[in-house]
Amino acid sequence: xxxxxxxxxxxxxxxxxxxxxxxxxxxxxxxxxxxxxxxxxxxxxxxxxxxxxxxxxxxxxxxxxxxxxxxxxxxxxxxxxxxxxxxxxxxxxxxxxxxxxxxxxxxxxxxxxxxxxxxxxxxxxxxxxxxxxxxxxxxxxxxxxxxxxxxxxxxxxxxxxxxxxxxxxxxxxxxxxxxxxxxxxxxxxxxxxxxxxxxxxxxxxxxxxxxxxxxxxxxxxxxxxxxxxxxxxxxxxxxxxxxxxxxxxxxxxxxxxxxxxxxxxxxxxxxxxxxxxxxxxxxxxxxxxxxxxxxxxxxxxxxxxxxxxxxxxxxxxxxxxxxxxxxxxxxxxxxxxxxxxxxxxxxxxxxxxxxxxxxxxxxxxxxxxxxxxxxxxxxxxxxxxxxxxxxxxxxxxxxxxxxxxxxxxxxxxxxxxxxxxxxxxxxxxxxxxxxxxxxxxxxxxxxxxxxxxxxxxxxxxxxxxxxxxxxxxxxxxxxxxxxxxxxxxxxxxxxxxxxxxxxxxxxxxxxxxxxxxxxxxxxxxxxxxxxxxxxxxxxxxxxxxxxxxxxxxxxxxxxxxxxxxxxxxxxxxxxxxxxxxxxxxxxxxxxxxxxxxxxxxxxxxxxxxxxxxxxxxxxxxxxxxxxxxxxxxxxxxxxxxxxxxxxxxxxxxxxxxxxxxxxxxxxxxxxxxxxxxxxxxxxxxxxxxxxxxxxxxxxxxxxxxxxxxxxxxxxxxxxxxxxxxxxxxxxxxxxxxxx
Amino acid sequence: xxxxxxxxxxxxxxxxxxxxxxxxxxxxxxxxxxxxxxxxxxxxxxxxxxxxxxxxxxxxxxxxxxxxxxxxxxxxxxxxxxxxxxxxxxxxxxxxxxxxxxxxxxxxxxxxxxxxxxxxxxxxxxxxxxxxxxxxxxxxxxxxxxxxxxxxxxxxxxxxxxxxxxxxxxxxxxxxxxxxxxxxxxxxxxxxxxxxxxxxxxxxxxxxxxxxxxxxxxxxxxxxxxxxxxxxx
Numbered sequence: 001x002x003x004x005x006x007x008x009x010x011x012x013x014x015x016x017x018x019x020x021x022x023x024x025x026x027x028x029x030x031x032x033x034x035x036x037x038x039x040x041x042x043x044x045x046x047x048x049x050x051x052x053x054x055x056x057x058x059x060x061x062x063x064x065x066x067x068x069x070x071x072x073x074x075x076x077x078x079x080x081x082x083x084x085x086x087x088x089x090x091x092x093x094x095x096x097x098x099x100x101x102x103x104x105x106x107x108x109x110x111x112x113x114x115x116x117x118x119x120x121x122x123x124x125x126x127x128x129x130x131x132x133x134x135x136x137x138x139x140x141x142x143x144x145x146x147x148x149x150x151x152x153x154x155x156x157x158x159x160x161x162x163x164x165x166x167x168x169x170x171x172x173x174x175x176x177x178x179x180x181x182x183x184x185x186x187x188x189x190x191x192x193x194x195x196x197x198x199x200x201x202x203x204x205x206x207x208x209x210x211x212x213x214x215x216x217x218x219x220x221x222x223x224x225x226x227x228x229x230x231x232x233x234x235x236x237x238x239x240x241x242x243x244x245x246x247x248x249x250x251x252x253x254x255x256x257x258x259x260x261x262x263x264x265x266x267x268x269x270x271x272x273x274x275x276x277x278x279x280x281x282x283x284x285x286x287x288x289x290x291x292x293x294x295x296x297x298x299x300x301x302x303x304x305x306x307x308x309x310x311x312x313x314x315x316x317x318x319x320x321x322x323x324x325x326x327x328x329x330x331x332x333x334x335x336x337x338x339x340x341x342x343x344x345x346x347x348x349x350x351x352x353x354x355x356x357x358x359x360x361x362x363x364x365x366x367x368x369x370x371x372x373x374x375x376x377x378x379x380x381x382x383x384x385x386x387x388x389x390x391x392x393x394x395x396x397x398x399x400x401x402x403x404x405x406x407x408x409x410x411x412x413x414x415x416x417x418x419x420x421x422x423x424x425x426x427x428x429x430x431x432x433x434x435x436x437x438x439x440x441x442x443x444x445x446x447x448x449x450x451x452x453x454x455x456x457x458x459x460x461x462x463x464x465x466x467x468x469x470x471x472x473x474x475x476x477x478x479x480x481x482x483x484x485x486x487x488x489x490x491x492x493x494x495x496x497x498x499x500x501x502x503x504x505x506x507x508x509x510x511x512x513x514x515x516x517x518x519x520x521x522x523x524x525x526x527x528x529x530x531x532x533x534x535x536x537x538x539x540x541x542x543x544x545x546x547x548x549x550x551x552x553x554x555x556x557x558x559x560x561x562x563x564x565x566x567x568x569x570x571x572x573x574x575x576x577x578x579x580x581x582x583x584x585x586x587x588x589x590x591x592x593x594x595x596x597x598x599x600x601x602x603x604x605x606x607x608x609x610x611x612x613x614x615x616x617x618x619x620x621x622x623x624x625x626x627x628x629x630x631x632x633x634x635x636x637x638x639x640x641x642x643x644x645x646x647x648x649x650x651x652x653x654x655x656x657x658x659x660x661x662x663x664x665x666x667x668x669x670x671x672x673x674x675x676x677x678x679x680x681x682x683x684x685x686x687x688x689x690x691x692x693x694x695x696x697x698x699x700x701x702x703x704x705x706x707x708x709x710x711x712x713x714x715x716x717x718x719x720x721x722x723x724x725x726x727x728x729x730x731x732x733x734x735x736x737x738x739x
Numbered sequence: 740x741x742x743x744x745x746x747x748x749x750x751x752x753x754x755x756x757x758x759x760x761x762x763x764x765x766x767x768x769x770x771x772x773x774x775x776x777x778x779x780x781x782x783x784x785x786x787x788x789x790x791x792x793x794x795x796x797x798x799x800x801x802x803x804x805x806x807x808x809x810x811x812x813x814x815x816x817x818x819x820x821x822x823x824x825x826x827x828x829x830x831x832x833x834x835x836x837x838x839x840x841x842x843x844x845x846x847x848x849x850x851x852x853x854x855x856x857x858x859x860x861x862x863x864x865x866x867x868x869x870x871x872x873x874x875x876x877x878x879x880x881x882x883x884x885x886x887x888x889x890x891x892x893x894x895x896x897x898x899x900x901x902x903x904x905x906x907x908x909x910x911x912x913x914x915x916x917x918x919x920x921x922x923x924x925x926x927x928x929x930x931x932x933x934x935x936x937x938x939x940x941x942x943x944x945x946x947x948x949x950x951x952x953x954x955x956x957x958x959x960x961x962x963x964x965x966x967x968x969x970x971x972x
Contacts, residue, residue: 419851
């Protein structure tokens with residue numbers, strides 16, 4: 001028998017992969033079995049193109065309680081009996097097809113991964129990428145995604161404390177919607193997604209199963225897509241109320257006797273959740289599909305197994321203990337049904353109405369093929385990297401006008417119009433609200449606090465996937481360090497194009513190398529991750545976008561630093577550079593070069609050794625109470641950094657040296673994005689202490705000017721009223737995203 | 740004294756409220772499940788924020804039919820103090836314990852921001868620790884907080900001093916620019932005629948410690964504690 005190409009396309013398996021299935025089974029698979037293989041061998045579940053690379057990432061640390069990939073999310077010990085579970089997940093393709101539900105269910109999915117660990121979710125972040133906001137379609141996507149995140153997150157009572165949003169036409173046909181969730185585990189009660197003994201019961205709890213989301217993992221997430229509307233039925237519909245109730249019920253269930261495992265039902269539905277659980281337990285599994293509560297009549301076993309209906313979880317319960325579990329779920333008005341049992345052996349057997357529909361070796365299903373990627377640097381990239389940035393024309397606007405234009409740029413302007421639509425106060429732990437470099441949360445009952453950030457500049461990763469990913473790690477950690485927090489763990493959300501093409505293989509390979517190098521240099525593990533490939537439209541891949549989520553620890557959360565300048569007369573100091581202003585090299589991959597000149601070129605650079613020392617000095621200065629404000633230099637360079645510190649602090653600043661001093665290009669000087677720089681302020685009488693501290697770690701510290709007045713002054717070159725700058729920055733986002 | 744904090748499926752501010760009342764202010768607090776109807780052993784009842792029953796149909800429209808709301812109504816009828824915050828305010832209006840309705844914000848977006856609330860009546864049991872005209876810095880977080888009522892009701896509320904809080908600027912000026920949701924007369928909180936039932940959209944429990952942005956919310960809980968403890972003595 002030969003399987004039709006149409007069938008293979010539907011489940012996104014290649015003919016060679018189909019032959020491998022036949023080989024492993026020793027026979028042709030049934031339609032049901034083919035569905036199981038399609039789901040578990042999808043890129044989304046099987047990590048076919050990334051497994052080999054991900055193995056190279058550093059994952060060991062004294063703080064690691066659960067290794068990456070071993071459970072639904074990584075878990076990091078914070079001391080004081082507290083631990084944190086964290087993970088990022090993408091919902092890019094669903095959001096491109098149906099932005100509201102796609103984004104909402106993305107949030108719902110990552111939350112389930114976190115409470116599956118026994119953790120109470122305490123924070124959400126989201127990392128978004130769209131095309132330029134002037135297009136009607138981008139605005140539709142943007143409004144839908146923000147509406148979906150806002151609707152789901154606000155209803156469920158988890159604060160949305162941070163993240164980023166970035167616009168570039170590289171994401172026009174394929175937006176990125178990545179959500180990160182962080183959960184707190186008290187008293188070391190980490191849950192496991194596995195059974196204990198053969199005979200343990202498998203319970204499905206939460207929502208009924210419908211026909212929504214079939215082929216979500218294999219269809220939407222694991223191939224490029226052209227005809228979007230046709231795939232709309234592969235997008236699930238979320239119910240945050242049900243998930244909120246499910247969180248409470250599951251966290252209560254975990255302390256009941258006999259409840260031994262908890263697993264999220266996410267991509268590929270019961271197929272992936274139940275089979276992974278059996279694999280993790282080293283047991284076989286009998287599944288009774290007819291016992292799965294349905295939303296509609298006439299669903300086939302294939303549909304039940306592959307449905308991605310939301311708000312469902314699996315529990316493993318020791319027989320005899322299921323009574324109180326049923327009672328608990330009844331209290332929360334939730335369904336709970338025994339749909340299977342674990343057994344000795346190594347097969348998954350699926351029964352429908354008492355008839356054996358399939359029996360398959362679990363390892364055949366879960367051990368997806370693994371592909372080794374080529375690593376050939378494309379010639380076009382070398383050309384872009386070698387561009388002569390000194391030949392970039394000067395802008396046709398004055399320095400003052402250019403500053404205002406940059407402050408209002410969609411990638412720089414204040415994100416307040418966006419995040420005021422998210423609840424960032426609920427749970428009353430938010431110490432630094434969205435709008436800072438990192439969010440800071442206190443941990444009730446402890447002096448400690450955590451800082452959270454997500455980061456990745458896709459433009460820089462495009463110009464150099466290796467260095468760009470090092471920079472993503474460095475900047476994410478820098479965002480933590482400016483608050484005073486010590487980076488302790490990372491999670492990644494890999495967003496790339498079609499891994500079957502040589503350019504994307506190069507990008508993936510180099511990006512992971514960079515991530516590995518940076519994480520090792522910082523001495524912190526990557527505790528969990530997610531890969532979303534095939535992000536392209538009309539044959540054009542997105543910028544490689546390895547989003548880095550980072551977790552920092554503050555031993556004393558009271559001792560943290562914020563972005564805004566504080567008082568008249570405070571001294572502004574630049575850590576990390578001997579010169580106040582940047583050079584032409586800093587234009588590589590910069591927002592200025594893209595926004596003003598429509599160019600994405602140059603060779604990004606970073607000195608990791610310097611970066612680590614700069615961050616260390618900054619943290620020490622915050623801990624010692626030396627620093628009154630701290631803000632890292634990133635998009636838009638030093639001029640934007642200074643302007644943001646002033647606007648947020650509500651007080652002006654004077655930089656002594658002109659950006660054109662010594663014949664510098666003022667545009668590069670002001671807007672260059674050379675790495676490893678942090679702007680801090682210190683009171684005049686503690687300046688020498690700060691400079692001495694910097695000297696102990698051989699970190700350059702340059703006095704730039706003073707805080708005060710109601711204007712921004714850049715040497716003798718120009719002065720702009722602070723109110724004018726603030727207006728540009730505060731209204732830029734709304735102006736760019738609405739008519 | 741002992742607070743009872745009502746928990747509906749979908750409520751999410753019960754833990755925050757408990758933290759403010761017991762963790763910060765040192766009072767006793769217990770949760771009341773929505774199916775319970777025995778609440779007489781409490782000195783005050785809180786209907787906290789969240790999305791009770793998913794806010795399906797209309798905010799608070801399903802919660803009003805729960806067994807606990809029967810008990811809350813009887814409790815209020817006997818003069819027992821009841822405070823409804825955000826979704827709790829919506830439930831009080833749906834139950835008829837307070838007049839008016841909370842419509843969708845006029846700009847149609849959810850809003851999470853810090854607000855400044857001018858205390859319009861400092862003689863209530865919820866505001867006696869504040870000065871008349873004092874401005875309290877308290878965050879809000881809602882999509883449906885646009886308070887409206889017919890003109891006779893508004894006239895009565897205004898005339899009888901039942902408007903307790905109004906959205907204002909930091910200096911206490913009540914202007915359309917600082918109205919975050921379109922509420923008539925910038926109304927942020929009201930009491931019933933008897934003065935024992937307060938509904939407010941902003942979240943006092945979210946402003947209970949300096950570390951998270953301020954302590955002005957404690958003014959409201961402290962007022963309740965002082966008045967109730969005195970009345971019990």
